[in-house]
Amino acid sequence: KIKKSESYHNLGNSLLKEQKLDEAIEAYKNALRNNPKDLDTKYNLAYAMRMKNQSQEQEKEEQKEEEKEEDKKEEKEEQEEEEKDKGENQEEK
Template identity: 45%
Template sequence: MMRMLQKKYIGIVLLLLVAVSASAQKAERDYIRKGNRFFKDSVYVDAEVNYRKALEVNPKSTVSMFNLGNTLTQQNKLQEAMEQYVGATKIEKDKSNLAQIYHNMGVIFHSQKDYAKAVEAYKESLRNNPKDDETRYNLALAQKQLQDQQQNQDQNQDQDKQDQQKEQDKQQDQQKDQQQNQDQQQQPSQPEKKIMRCLRKMQNSY
């Protein structure tokens, strides 16, 4: 009798858990749908609110993270958006979804002129979806811009070295001038030189 009761209670608990899980999933989907509608209408603040509510229901929802990241990007909250994307990459397993996440990370880095990180993000996106031509184009562009950036940095470094060398030469010239002035001040005047020569001659003549 006790075993039958235990099985009955276990069955009730399982049913309750399933019901709670189903209810949570429905709430999550509803919030995501609302967020999507607001996003489509460019009402990004309300979209953000709904995606965050979806994450409260399911903190591991990569769809909510990705959509929230997109919404934050539209509001120019790039650091917060990046946090959502990075969080999603740690959970998401689907290659197609990962490709989209890394693509958007690349776009943010690209907009910040952090071309090195943009290149890496685009490459990671293409590893997950090699057929994405838009990502491939962005990668080629970021690589070209990174190359130009590095060349400009090298030129600036060379210019800095030249400027430093000129400054050092200028300081050395000034030091030489100062030394010459000191030498001239220490050297006896022409009359004094004559007197010194005379004294020597006089001394030699004795």
């Protein structure tokens, strides 16, 4: 069981280096199923989970920024449309 645990631990490390966080987390969990007292694996699992949370938070922030940019663009287009309409109305008078 220890060998199996080490294999999963090493797999988790490799996946973590490749930023495959979900897969790394699963590998560390499998390692702990085979050797629940392995402190290195517990630490690496916690680290991978923290990295995943940070990644998700960053994605949320980026999405908010994209939405703000889209809103600004739409607002600008609406203002330009209103100004265009005003100009056309004044020409008609």
